[in-house]
Amino acid sequence: MYNVGKIAIIGGGSWATAIAKIVVGHTHHIGWYMRRDDRIEDFKRLGHNPAYLRSARFNVDEIFFSSDINRIVKEYDTLVFVTPSPYLKNHLRKLKTNIRDKFVVTAIKGIVPDENLVCSEYFHQVYDVPLENLACIGGPSHAEEVALERLSYLTVGCKDVDKAAAFTEVLASEFIKTKTSSDVIGIEYSSVLKNVYAIAAGICNGLKYGDNFQAVLISNAVQEMNRFLTAVHPIQRSIYDSVYLGDLLVTGYSNFSRNRTFGTMIGKGYSVKTAQIEMEMIAEGYFGTKCMKEINRHMHVNMPILDAMYNILYEGINPQIEIKLLTDSFR
Numbered sequence: 001m002y003n004v005g006k007i008a009i010i011g012g013g014s015w016a017t018a019i020a021k022i023v024v025g026h027t028h029h030i031g032w033y034m035r036r037d038d039r040i041e042d043f044k045r046l047g048h049n050p051a052y053l054r055s056a057r058f059n060v061d062e063i064f065f066s067s068d069i070n071r072i073v074k075e076y077d078t079l080v081f082v083t084p085s086p087y088l089k090n091h092l093r094k095l096k097t098n099i100r101d102k103f104v105v106t107a108i109k110g111i112v113p114d115e116n117l118v119c120s121e122y123f124h125q126v127y128d129v130p131l132e133n134l135a136c137i138g139g140p141s142h143a144e145e146v147a148l149e150r151l152s153y154l155t156v157g158c159k160d161v162d163k164a165a166a167f168t169e170v171l172a173s174e175f176i177k178t179k180t181s182s183d184v185i186g187i188e189y190s191s192v193l194k195n196v197y198a199i200a201a202g203i204c205n206g207l208k209y210g211d212n213f214q215a216v217l218i219s220n221a222v223q224e225m226n227r228f229l230t231a232v233h234p235i236q237r238s239i240y241d242s243v244y245l246g247d248l249l250v251t252g253y254s255n256f257s258r259n260r261t262f263g264t265m266i267g268k269g270y271s272v273k274t275a276q277i278e279m280e281m282i283a284e285g286y287f288g289t290k291c292m293k294e295i296n297r298h299m300h301v302n303m304p305i306l307d308a309m310y311n312i313l314y315e316g317i318n319p320q321i322e323i324k325l326l327t328d329s330f331r
């Protein structure tokens with residue numbers, strides 16, 4: 001089996017912390033790049049991330065921390081990128097080290113803004129990482145629940161399924177079941193789209209639509225997701241697998257979801273700016289909406305929910321009017 005070698009986590013937020021906890025439980029050593037030295041010092045002193053998932057405790061002797069991304073990249077074989085998508089380029093801008101020969105795993109559920117590329121395409125096109133060295137982690141997995149050791153399913157996608165299987169070895173546990181897939185592009189796009197649909201679910205919640213309508217919205221969202229995935233990467237897949245439908249459901253229904261929370265505020269009448277300030281956390285579906293709208297200008301897939309989100313979030317159309325129009329297109 002493929003040897004994943006020494007693993008490093010790139011990013012210091014809640015999902016990075018949850019993944020670090022899982023991986024170090026297996027390997028007893030990880031590298032960890034965080035952007036702020038003060039956070040690293042506090043982490044070492046407290047034995048937990050001072051800002052995210054504070055209940056997840058670590059043996060800091062098992063972690064090599066650094067705010068120098070080049071140092072981490074040089075010394076580790078498998079790099080797990082877990083930064084919010086809008087910040088990925090900021091971190092990579094500092095990179096002077098070649099990553100062509102690394103195994104690059106992304107747990108990012110978002111598109112690289114301005115480039116309109118999912119992360120694997122970005123690493124392939126800009127950093128020359130071969131497709132068989134690129135993997136993604138998907139599936140319904142709120143970091144808060146993973147930290148509480150509530151049973152969760154993670155899917156590792158990689159063109160080279162042997163490599164995907166090797167990486168699942170460092171994720172699987174009593175409370176994490178793992179699956180493999182070769183559908184990297186499909187998983188990445190579905191992870192972006194489910195955020196857009198979770199914003200839609202939140203907006204409808206804020207507008208006081210009930211559970212009956214939410215079910216119709218999500219049913220139509222899964223059909224829309226399927227149409228797009230079939231157009232962008234036409235392979236045999238079941239959209240009902242948990243990595244696609246499951247992640248859509250958890251993000252659309254869970255109170256942990258930042259995207260849904262952001263949408264609820266918009267539905268209640270907050271402006272985009274105010275909702276973003278109030279949230280204090282990032283709802284990547286906001287950025288995903290614009291990127292997907294631009295990508296779909298060339299793809300011409302019928303995506304009424306995406307279009308409605310774009311009109312509300314970027315064209316300033318009243319959510320009440322836009323959702324009313326959307327309801328007429330639903331099956």
Ligand SMILES: NC(=O)C1=CN([C@@H]2O[C@H](COP(=O)(O)OP(=O)(O)OC[C@H]3O[C@@H](n4cnc5c(N)ncnc54)[C@H](OP(=O)(O)O)[C@@H]3O)[C@@H](O)[C@H]2O)C=CC1
Nearest residue numbers: 012013014015016082083084085087107108109141142143
């Ligand atoms: N949270 C979850 O449940 C899940 C998240 N994901 C995905 O994981 C990825 C990471 O999200 P998550 O861990 O939740 O993020 P969080 O919101 O928990 O953390 C935000 C991170 O971004 C950093 N950051 C904030 N502002 C900037 C900036 N201007 N430039 C660079 N970095 C900045 C923060 O650093 P600092 O603390 O120094 O400010 C922090 O490390 C996302 O793509 C998300 O979709 C996937 C599955 C589950």
Ligand SMILES: O=C(CO)COP(=O)(O)O
Nearest residue numbers: 140141142256257258259
């Ligand atoms: O991807 C997630 C759960 O699988 C997290 O979604 P949010 O970013 O909406 O919180």
